[in-house]
Amino acid sequence: xxxxxxxxxxxxxxxxxxxxxxxxxxxxxxxxxxxxxxxxxxxxxxxxxxxxxxxxxxxxxxxxxxxxxxxxxxxxxxxxxxxxxxxxxxxxxxxxxxxxxxxxxxxxxxxxxxxxxxxxxxxxxxxxxxxxxxxxxxxxxxxxxxxxxxxxxxxxxxxxxxxxxxxxxxxxxxxxxxxxxxxxxxxxxxxxxxxxxxxxxxxxxxxxxxxxxxxxxxxxxxxxxxxxxxxxxxxxxxxxxxxxxxxxxxxxxxxxxxxxxxxxxxxxxxxxxxxxxxxxxxxxxxxxxxxxxxxxxxxxxxxxxxxxxxxxxxxxxxxxxxxxxxxxxxxxxxxxxxxxxxxxxxxxxxxxxxxxxxxxxxxxxxxxxxxxxxxxxxxxxxxxxxxxxxxxxxxxxxxxxxxxxxxxxxxxx
Numbered sequence: 001x002x003x004x005x006x007x008x009x010x011x012x013x014x015x016x017x018x019x020x021x022x023x024x025x026x027x028x029x030x031x032x033x034x035x036x037x038x039x040x041x042x043x044x045x046x047x048x049x050x051x052x053x054x055x056x057x058x059x060x061x062x063x064x065x066x067x068x069x070x071x072x073x074x075x076x077x078x079x080x081x082x083x084x085x086x087x088x089x090x091x092x093x094x095x096x097x098x099x100x101x102x103x104x105x106x107x108x109x110x111x112x113x114x115x116x117x118x119x120x121x122x123x124x125x126x127x128x129x130x131x132x133x134x135x136x137x138x139x140x141x142x143x144x145x146x147x148x149x150x151x152x153x154x155x156x157x158x159x160x161x162x163x164x165x166x167x168x169x170x171x172x173x174x175x176x177x178x179x180x181x182x183x184x185x186x187x188x189x190x191x192x193x194x195x196x197x198x199x200x201x202x203x204x205x206x207x208x209x210x211x212x213x214x215x216x217x218x219x220x221x222x223x224x225x226x227x228x229x230x231x232x233x234x235x236x237x238x239x240x241x242x243x244x245x246x247x248x249x250x251x252x253x254x255x256x257x258x259x260x261x262x263x264x265x266x267x268x269x270x271x272x273x274x275x276x277x278x279x280x281x282x283x284x285x286x287x288x289x290x291x292x293x294x295x296x297x298x299x300x301x302x303x304x305x306x307x308x309x310x311x312x313x314x315x316x317x318x319x320x321x322x323x324x325x326x327x328x329x330x331x332x333x334x335x336x337x338x339x340x341x342x343x344x345x346x347x348x349x350x351x352x353x354x355x356x357x358x359x360x361x362x363x364x365x366x367x368x369x370x371x372x373x374x375x376x377x378x379x380x381x382x383x384x385x386x387x388x389x390x391x392x393x394x395x396x397x398x399x400x401x402x403x404x405x406x407x408x409x410x411x412x413x
Contacts, residue, residue, distance in 0.1 A: 002323065007032055007044065014048065018060040028064065031071045033320045038330045039086060043070055075332045079278040087243035089137050089324040096135035098186060100156040109161040114179055119337035120371045121385055124392040125174055128208075130155050130192050131181035136213060137246030139326035140274060140309060143180060145318040154186050158195040167203050172396045178211030178232075185212075188219045200226040207302075207399045211271065213248040215257045221264060227406045230302045230399065231261045232269035237284040240276050244328060251288070255295060262300040265410065267402055269303035273370055275350050276309060277331065277342060282353045289357035298364040302399050306351050307370035310341045337373065347372065348379045355380050366398040 003011070011032060015025050035043045047067050049059070081087075113125040131154045133147040147153070155161065167173065177183045177196065188194060200208040209230045220231065233254045236244075241251055249257070258268040270292065275285065292301075309328055311319070319329060333340040341347070355367065368391070369376055377384035385391040 002321070003029070003032055003036060004041070007036065007041070010044070018056050018063075020060070024060070024064060028067065030320070031067055034071065034329060037320070037324075037326050038074065039083070039325050039327075040074065043067075072332075075330055079276070079327050079330055081239045081243050081278050081280070081327070084239050084243040087325045087327070089139075089246040095150050096152055097150060098152050098154060098189060100190070101132065101153040103153075103155070107161075109155070109158070110165050110175070113176075120373060121369065121377065121391050122371065122388045123174065123368065123395050124388050125176050125179075127179040128175050128177045128196075129180045130158055130177055130196065131183075131186055134181045134185060136182060136185070136248050137324070138213075138248065139244045139246070139322065139324055140311075140319070140328040142312075142315040142318065145315065146180075152181065152186065154190050154192060156190045158190070158192055159198065162195060162199045165199075167206065169203075169205060171205065172400060173203075173206045174209065174392070174396060174399065175206055176209040176211055178209070182214060183210035183212045184214045184216040184220075187216055193219050193223075197223065197226060197229065200229050204228055207396065207403065209269070213245060213254065215249040215253040217257045217260060220266075221260060225264065225266050227266065227410065228403050230267045230269055231258065232271060232303065233258050234271045234273060235288060236272070236274075236276070237281075237288060239278070239280060239284060244276070244326060246324070255291065259295055262296060265406060267300065267302040267399075267406065268296070269301060269305070271305045271307075271370070272354060273305060273307035274309045275306065275354065276328070277346055277350050278327075281350060285350075285354045286357040289354060293358070293360065298361045299402065299405070301361075301365050302402055303366045303368070303395075304358065305368050305370045306354060307372055308342060308347055308350060310336055310339045310371065312339050316340070337371075344373055344375055347376055351376055351380045366395060368395065 011025075011028060014020070020028070032044055035041055044067065047070060048063060109128055109130070111127050111129065113122060113127060131152065133152045134141065134143050135152055186192060196208065196210075200206060204226070207228055207230055209232055211232045211234065213234045217231070235251070235254060238251045241248060258270070262268050272285070275281070309331065311329075311333070316329060319326070331342055332346070334343050342350070351369070358367070367381065374384050385394065
């Protein structure tokens with residue numbers, strides 16, 4: 001987020017009067033941007049003395065410490081979204097162009113999960129990047145920093161690349177399409193969904209996951225969808241959707257879209273990711289868990305995954321460049337497997353509340369953490385996998401047992 005003209009002028013004047021070093025100025029600019037992002041823009045003016053004292057060097061250090069103390073206090077305190085409507089962005093889908101991919105014809109379409117880390121358990125997800133970039137406006141998302149602003153690229157000749165993917169018929173796979181964009185963002189533009197359905201139908205040993213925050217399921221409802229296609233929704237409270245997930249479908253729209261797909265006869269799933277720790281998190285996440293259990297049976301759901309905000313330093317720099325109010329960086333940052341996230345104690349509190357809200361389903365569907373510390377597994381689930389391969393094996397076994405049941409039901413109709 002760029003500082004307002006008023007704040008830039010104010011800081012420039014203070015940097016000169018107090019003879020700030022480059023590092024001091026940089027730190028104050030970063031904190032000022034954060035205050036502005038968090039809708040606390042006036043803090044800087046309130047904490048800065050009106051006059052420069054005779055011993056400006058000592059006063060300078062005192063001012064920096066005072067501002068940093070307030071900055072840390074806000075990060076340590078429960079995030080307040082009571083005025084979430086103020087955080088709604090004017091981000092517009094109309095600013096985006098949808099263009100055929102610039103990838104070379106020989107480029108591979110299949111890759112590994114981009115956030116996999118040897119320091120955390122990973123399900124060995126393989127990714128199928130049919131679309132690059134996303135025109136939704138989630139404030140915490142890093143995808144848009146990797147592509148030219150305002151452009152979304154889709155594979156125009158996807159089938160030719162899918163036909164070159166080597167699939168072992170004796171092996172089971174979990175492949176996701178929502179890692180570099182939203183799986184349903186462009187619908188069937190360029191025949192993408194036609195090609196993906198043909199790929200899934202040709203390879204029944206693949207659990208093909210479409211992951212979305214949209215309600216764009218028209219194609220899926222109007223066409224025959226193979227049973228090994230799992231439609232999943234990223235889920236958050238309406239408070240967080242309003243404040244941080246701009247232009248996406250509402251919570252109710254996401255749940256209703258999932259309901260339509262389960263009634264059609266396909267497995268669905270829910271990703272509580274990123275969960276955000278704020279003053280109403282316990283009540284609001286628990287209410288979602290209750291609603292899901294009221295709307296669905298456990299047989300209709302393939303998975304529930306859980307995870308939270310995780311940032312790298314370059315991503316935090318990019319987030320501060322966005323022109324939207326956001327509180328996603330208003331958290332106490334600690335090292336998390338080489339990245340930055342909540343302290344482990346905060347994560348366990350956040351995750352345990354949600355998981356306990358699903359108590360009737362604990363042994364009936366597949367719950368897992370996405371790229372979280374092993375301690376979370378033990379403290380919340382009371383178990384953990386030895387390694388990524390064991391994790392992947394358990395996941396595939398659970399998914400395909402439900403897929404086969406759906407196929408059996410369909411064959412008897």
